[in-house]
Amino acid sequence: xxxxxxxxxxxxxxxxxxxxxxxxxxxxxxxxxxxxxxxxxxxxxxxxxxxxxxxxxxxxxxxxxxxxxxxxxxxxxxxxxxxxxxxxxxxxxxxxxxxxxxxxxxxxxxxxxxxxxxxxxxxxxxxxxxxxxxxxxxxxxxxxxxxxxxxxxxxxxxxxxxxxxxxxxxxxxxxxxxxxxxxxxxxxxxxxxxxxxxxxxxxxxxxxxxxxxxxxxxxxxxxxxxxxxxxxxxxxxxxxxxxxxxxxxxxxxxxxxxxxxxxxxxxxxxxxxxxxxxxxxxxxxxxxxxxxxxxxxxxxxxxxxxxxxxxxxxxxxxxxxxxxxxxxxxxxxxxxxxxxxxxxxxxxxxxxxxxxxxxxxxxxxxxxx
Amino acid sequence: xxxxxxxxxxxxxxxxxxxxxxxxxxxxxxxxxxxxxxxxxxxxxxxxxxxxxxxxxxxxxxxxxxxxxxxxxxxxxxxxxxxxxxxxxxxxxxxxxxxxxxxxxxxxxxxxxxxxxxxxxxxxxxxxxxxxxxxxxxxxxxxx
Numbered sequence: 001x002x003x004x005x006x007x008x009x010x011x012x013x014x015x016x017x018x019x020x021x022x023x024x025x026x027x028x029x030x031x032x033x034x035x036x037x038x039x040x041x042x043x044x045x046x047x048x049x050x051x052x053x054x055x056x057x058x059x060x061x062x063x064x065x066x067x068x069x070x071x072x073x074x075x076x077x078x079x080x081x082x083x084x085x086x087x088x089x090x091x092x093x094x095x096x097x098x099x100x101x102x103x104x105x106x107x108x109x110x111x112x113x114x115x116x117x118x119x120x121x122x123x124x125x126x127x128x129x130x131x132x133x134x135x136x137x138x139x140x141x142x143x144x145x146x147x148x149x150x151x152x153x154x155x156x157x158x159x160x161x162x163x164x165x166x167x168x169x170x171x172x173x174x175x176x177x178x179x180x181x182x183x184x185x186x187x188x189x190x191x192x193x194x195x196x197x198x199x200x201x202x203x204x205x206x207x208x209x210x211x212x213x214x215x216x217x218x219x220x221x222x223x224x225x226x227x228x229x230x231x232x233x234x235x236x237x238x239x240x241x242x243x244x245x246x247x248x249x250x251x252x253x254x255x256x257x258x259x260x261x262x263x264x265x266x267x268x269x270x271x272x273x274x275x276x277x278x279x280x281x282x283x284x285x286x287x288x289x290x291x292x293x294x295x296x297x298x299x300x301x302x303x304x305x306x307x308x309x310x311x312x313x314x315x316x317x318x319x320x321x322x323x324x325x326x327x328x329x330x331x332x333x334x335x336x337x338x339x340x341x342x343x344x345x346x347x348x349x350x351x352x353x354x355x356x357x358x359x360x361x362x363x364x365x366x367x368x369x
Numbered sequence: 370x371x372x373x374x375x376x377x378x379x380x381x382x383x384x385x386x387x388x389x390x391x392x393x394x395x396x397x398x399x400x401x402x403x404x405x406x407x408x409x410x411x412x413x414x415x416x417x418x419x420x421x422x423x424x425x426x427x428x429x430x431x432x433x434x435x436x437x438x439x440x441x442x443x444x445x446x447x448x449x450x451x452x453x454x455x456x457x458x459x460x461x462x463x464x465x466x467x468x469x470x471x472x473x474x475x476x477x478x479x480x481x482x483x484x485x486x487x488x489x490x491x492x493x494x495x496x497x498x499x500x501x502x503x504x505x506x507x508x509x510x511x512x513x
Contacts, residue, residue, distance in 0.1 A: 212474055212475050213426055213473070224447075299395075299397065300400075300402070302427075315443060334478070338478045
């Protein structure tokens, strides 16, 4: 006879998951059985309809695909359009694009610390992370004409002019960040309670990572050293050297430590940018916005970029028209929040549910991109 | 760059020799396009997976062209840095195909998304059942 259990619906706290979602599950002896995540509350991306507008009108919609990885989506879209139009962008804008991507990666890291501390109920680092999110968001907004979510990376280069005051603001921030990371090390990463609570919890075997094609920090924490910035470098990543780290197996502790170490990489990259940034007045190649040059060539483009939580992919097809024939984004959340989450939550203790969810850095709005 | 071309040349030659499908290397975008028949897709994917290590299904998407559904399988490998696009054409009147979930586990999830949008049934994937099967052998309505 088949045992039947009542099904429960769990709504994670929004401090743990970056958006709205529910998980339906059954319980047996305090363990979760047959979990079913549901992301229907965030189905806002269906209305994007990129194939109905021309590529210029699509630009503001691209940055709205995700509130965490908005600059990653912009970079993907812009580089794909530039490849189809066969245009070169000014050298300085390549540096500025990488700068913005790395700043948003730092913001994503603090968001992650905020999620993890909320799940662990560590009040102090949670408050610190919140203040640091505000601080970095303010800097990014200052660079982007006081608007965080308006497009910054656009086809042809960078939308806004970059001033020397921005350089001083960011270098000052980097100095602050180096000191701040030492404080975070003391309060959370070297904390014995944190280590005991997270080690050997929510383990993702390497085999599962390879079977489902998981990327980003989750894959790297399981010793799958695959970083698009190194393997298929874009913009100026080819000329930048940054360290890679090795880990044994992907439990919550290793995933958090992996994210922490990657912040050192971002600091290294930003240091390189500010010591090598060329002096150019123009950051945008305006030729591509002239009416004659706006027709996309015929062809297919696949773009892959290392986002904050993993590999972002864009598939774009065009047939000599201003309107692209097919545009399809794929976020790392599609795998992490789908099959991987189901497998990971199966047989997990109810006590660890919040912590496992927070350690995956879930962004429900990216599921339906 | 040269190594990349050498790899691509060797790879396209090998695919053509073993599977006999149409293979084209796009040097501009640095990827390989394969037009495959739907009958030989399982063999082709298995060959790419086991011999060339294309164990990563980057994306699966579906479009409509000349009254046919075109399903694109985009594969990648951790070793050669060249993605492969495999195009499969399915007639719109018979929207039925085979699942690739036995080779790429994540394919089940992509197929489910395609099923939701275009109602293409992937045989072997329990999440994409046809209307008839769903109503005859599907879940009992006891819980509803």
